[in-house]
Amino acid sequence: MSIQSLFQQRRWLVLAGASVVVLILFFWNIGSQSADIASYEAEAGEFIVSIDTKGELVALNSQSVNVPRSIRSNVQIVRMAPEGDVVKAGDFLVQFDQTQARQKFEEENNEYLNALAELESKKASIASNTAQLQSALQTQKYSHEQAKLRYEQMKFEAEAKRREQEINLRKAELALKQAEEKIEAQKKIDEADLEKARLQSERQLLQKQEAEHDLQSLTLTAPIDGLVVYKEIWGPSGRAKVKVGDTPWRGMPLIEIPDLSVMQVKTSVNEVDVSRVAKGQQVHIKLDALPDPDFYGTVSQVATLASRKRNSNIKEFEVYVLVDGSDPRLKPGMSASLEIITDKIDSAMYVPLESVFEKDGKTIVYLAGSNKPVEVQVGQKNADYVVIKSGLSPGQRVCLRDPTLPLEDIGGEEPKPIEKKKKKKESGGEGFMIIG
Numbered sequence: 001m002s003i004q005s006l007f008q009q010r011r012w013l014v015l016a017g018a019s020v021v022v023l024i025l026f027f028w029n030i031g032s033q034s035a036d037i038a039s040y041e042a043e044a045g046e047f048i049v050s051i052d053t054k055g056e057l058v059a060l061n062s063q064s065v066n067v068p069r070s071i072r073s074n075v076q077i078v079r080m081a082p083e084g085d086v087v088k089a090g091d092f093l094v095q096f097d098q099t100q101a102r103q104k105f106e107e108e109n110n111e112y113l114n115a116l117a118e119l120e121s122k123k124a125s126i127a128s129n130t131a132q133l134q135s136a137l138q139t140q141k142y143s144h145e146q147a148k149l150r151y152e153q154m155k156f157e158a159e160a161k162r163r164e165q166e167i168n169l170r171k172a173e174l175a176l177k178q179a180e181e182k183i184e185a186q187k188k189i190d191e192a193d194l195e196k197a198r199l200q201s202e203r204q205l206l207q208k209q210e211a212e213h214d215l216q217s218l219t220l221t222a223p224i225d226g227l228v229v230y231k232e233i234w235g236p237s238g239r240a241k242v243k244v245g246d247t248p249w250r251g252m253p254l255i256e257i258p259d260l261s262v263m264q265v266k267t268s269v270n271e272v273d274v275s276r277v278a279k280g281q282q283v284h285i286k287l288d289a290l291p292d293p294d295f296y297g298t299v300s301q302v303a304t305l306a307s308r309k310r311n312s313n314i315k316e317f318e319v320y321v322l323v324d325g326s327d328p329r330l331k332p333g334m335s336a337s338l339e340i341i342t343d344k345i346d347s348a349m350y351v352p353l354e355s356v357f358e359k360d361g362k363t364i365v366y367l368a369g370s371n372k373p374v375e376v377q378v379g380q381k382n383a384d385y386v387v388i389k390s391g392l393s394p395g396q397r398v399c400l401r402d403p404t405l406p407l408e409d410i411g412g413e414e415p416k417p418i419e420k421k422k423k424k425k426e427s428g429g430e431g432f433m434i435i436g
Contacts, residue, residue, distance in 0.1 A: 037401060039397040039399055040355055040397065042398060050340055053338050055321070056266055057263055058266045058332050059258030060259070061258070067251055070213065071096075075096040077248070086226070092220075094219070109208050115203075140175045220254070226257035233246065262323075265283075268316035280299060282296065283341065284339040289335070301319065302319050352385055356376070359373070376388050
């Protein structure tokens, strides 16, 4: 054998030895890590398929309180009920400046009182004049009767006397007729004057009532029971919540009164998941402001048209969840975390999502201890877990990270085992458990 051949053989032996050392060190390293890798025991039981989303509490029913349109000019707000107060129907909400309106009401009230006095004075004057005319008429009737009687008594008197008495009778008849005509004419005049005074008093009454209504409309009260929520209005510095000192326009919304007896959660579901959401599905609700207790509800409405998420091409559908029962602590605007229960599997085996990997077109898990990859078939999943249809048995433990990768390649921090969360409905409706 030549020297060159000996060197080549030695070279290959060195390389082979080095390779063996590297492999030994590699598997030793994996083995040393495996003891520290967090794992999870595959479980079998009821599996809840859900969609997690965020939302905000809103009232099912609410009523807006606006600046009255009857107000003829912009008036300043001088007093308001504090935001967040719970009010009953009829309770005070907003007071506008009443200075001009009160002055107007007093003027119109005085005008009405004057018109009323004028009407009463006109009635008294007409009654007095009518009495005088009736008295004059009675006098003329008496004179006419006397003239007629004297004329009849003179039928045997001389023609000249009879002629004279006939003239007196004619005069009495004419005077009586004139008295009767005067009464009728004055009656029409009096009726017209009285109607004019009556119309004037009615007109002034309407103006007084209108001024009184305008004055009263400057005090706004709650139309229903609920919570005081200030609205935003435009001001010199842009949009801001309404406050004392503002002079809002006619018809502008000032306060929203949500009815707290029936609350719902407004949320959005991605267009990818919305096909799984339907009316009547149960929902588990957690409020950020109220860690305890849990709340529950049902999907009451799913939008038919999508809306684009702000600053994004993602499309979402609005979903409303009606909260079961009522609770005085629930307030509009509270942030909520929702789990919409889209399906329920009575018996299934499941593992955490982070224990399942895709490699070379296969779905695998790593068995804890041996770090052996096992091909599995997965089914439905929720936010934390995925169903294993085949490839594993209940009780087998799986790694919560890829044990073939050094820890530093996955962020340098060992995943912590998932804490199993169980949430049970305590009252109302059908009870259910969520795992994951």
